[in-house]
Amino acid sequence: MNVQASGARTTGGPAPGDDASEPARPLSTRGYLSGAAVLALLTVVVCYAFAGAALPAGQPLRILLGIVLPAVIVGGPLLAAYRGSSLSDQEWAAGRHVAARVAAARSRNASIASLGLTAFIAIVSLAGLLVFTNDGAVQKTFLNGEFMVKSAADIGKALLINVQIAIGAQILAMVFGLLLAVGRLLPGKGFWPVRALCIAYIDVFRGIPSVVLIYLVCFGLPLTEVPILSEGDPILYAVVALALTYSAYNAELYRAGIESINKSQTSAALSMGLSQPDVLRFVILPQMSRNIAAPMLSTFIGLQKDTALVIVVGIIDAFSQAKIYSANDFNLSAVTAVCFLFVLITIPQTRLVDYLLARSSTRKKGV
Amino acid sequence: MSTAFVELDQVTKKYGDHTVLDRVDLAVDRHEVVTLIGASGSGKSTLLRCVNGLETIQGGQISLNGDVVSGEGVDLVKLRRRVGIVFQSFNLFPHMTVLRNCTLTPVRAGVATRDQAEADARVMLERVGLKDKVGAYPDQLSGGQQQRVAIARAMLMRPQVLLLDEITSALDPELVIEVLNLVRELAADGITMMMTTHEMPFAREISSKICFLHKGSILEQGRPEEIFGAPRAPELRTFLRKIHEAGRD
Ligand SMILES: Nc1ncnc2c1ncn2[C@@H]1O[C@H](COP(=O)(O)OP(=O)(O)O)[C@@H](O)[C@H]1O
Ligand SMILES: [Mg+2]
Secondary structure (H helix, E strand, O other): OHHHHHHHHHHOOOOHHHOOOOOOOOOOOHHHHHHHHHHHHHHHHHHHHHHHHHOOOOHHHHHHHHHHHHHHHHHHHHHHHHHHHHHHHHHHHOOOHHHHHHHHHHHHHHHHHHHHHHHHHHHHHHHHHHHHHHHHHHHHHHOOHHHHHHHHHHHHHHHHHHHHHHHHHHHHHHHHHHHHHHHHHOOOHHHHHHHHHHHHHHHHHHHOOHHHHHHHHHHHHHHHOOOOHHHOOHHHHHHHHHHHHHHHHHHHHHHHHHHOOOHHHHHHHHHOOOOHHHHHHHHHHHHHHHHHHHHHHHHHHHHHHHHHHHHHHOOOOHHHHHHHHHHHHOOOHHHHHHHHHHHHHHHHHHHHHHHHHHHHHHHHOOO | OOOOOEEEEEEEEEEOOEEEEEEEEEEEOOOOEEEEEOOOOOOHHHHHHHHOOOOOOOEEEEEEOOEEOOOOOOOHHHHHHHEEEEOOOOOOOOOOOHHHHHHHHHHHOOOOOHHHHHHHHHHHHHHOOOHHHOOOOHHHOOHHHHHHHHHHHHHOOOOOEEEEEOOOOOOOHHHHHHHHHHHHHHHHOOOOEEEEOOOHHHHHHHOOEEEEEEOOEEEEEEOHHHHHHOOOOHHHHHHHHHHHHOOOO
16 A cells, blocks of 8 residues: 555655645555456356356356356445546546545445455355366265265264373373473572473474374383383373373473563562462463463364374274275265364364454553 | 661672672661662662562672571571562562452461451552552552552561662652652651662652662762762762753752
């Protein structure tokens, strides 16, 4: 917009400071309008192709859904943009400068609305075109309702394994991560070995891919034949393996959270005669938990998705179950169903992350 | 042993090679109000923080009511419960209500049960004029109100000395007066205080002794009439002239 504004000033009327006879012209509407019109036309073409692929029968329906419907949807704002543009010209000619600027602004807004709608429709139809192209090959391979329904019950049951692993690992990772973060932040010269150990752990375990760690722990520990350590259940091993990785991530979140709290808060708390552990418990941790709730939840979502990696050690989780179905059916729809399930679980959480972020930013502004 | 209530004896504080307090001697008697003045960076805040045990000192000794409270082996938590401090930036806990800000330390320190502490806090908050704000959060209060809560919070530990570090510097001019009035009352009650301030008329009115710090040393100290009326050290004269030119005296 700014570029446009300065452009309009140099090419159009006199600069604002000129106290010249004529005031600055409204910003141009032509560029927006023609862009929106061209894109709308292209989109109608794509829609027509999509309608043809998706609905092989019935030319009238194809014209209705492929041309009339998109034209009506994007046509409204486009028409409004055109009207605003010509109204602006008329008002300007009549010397009503403010009215001309208002009309021009409306026209630009309508063009932008039209562009947004058009882009949306174009992307949806392109995706649809891809699904239905080649006689619906994509749809039949990935989105076959029959195969999805058939596998749904077993996949749903297997998903409980993912849920168990995710929750177990998250609890462990939150506790262990906090210990690591506190260990890393311990003050005083005497604690340097503890700090060094925590830093080394965090660096190493953040670097190892989760899938490798799952492989090592789940296959390795039983081989050691060390009492207790080697006698666990594979799911427990998977929980531990993921907790090892994610405690390192969480430790960094905690650390950032603790460091984000103003040093003067610690100073004030200490100066009143609170003990170090009390300062941590009553002053630092409660403030920190507000700051890190959103990033912690984001990391947890990552952990939930990583539970699908247990397929490498033969645990039958949702993905593994779906893979069995897809191998038997020579069709990937069961695996697509797993995608839907994961998305279904994670979307409410990502919405919650956004909500928490929005809330903490209004809180910081002192509302 | 000397008779002063708070006594600094050749106190030296360094950050690395940088000497911030250089062999400072200072004695504060019970019920006295001592004000530290001096340019920014002269070491006023550091001196107060040393008395509270927030900073360790590299030389000399600090004693409080006859007990040595500096050096190795001092129970800092206990010391800090005897020495209240209020900062320029209030530093209330933003996630706690005013009441909880005031009761946290007394309860955790075991000087009062929760009920007692709350009753005490309500009395103190009424005294500082914030009876109706007990349930509010700090960000719902004005700066002046927050600072009064901070003073109440410090007073509720019944400290033997109260340290006030530029407590009005972060306040809008119209809010300064309410905080200064409160300090006046505390002084009238006989609370022993050490403070730093830029409010020279106030320092003059309330202090029994003024100390001029310059680059970490006390260059001159005396009664307010002496310091403001007949300053001797050239650095002090320069400082007072600058304050005068800034219109703050
Ligand atoms: N944490 C610190 N580390 C290093 N230097 C510091 C620290 N705190 C204060 N100083 C230095 O100590 C000197 C005195 O600071 P301060 O006591 O805050 O002065 P005043 O309160 O008189 O303005 C300044 O030179 C300052 O830079
Ligand atoms: Mg200071």
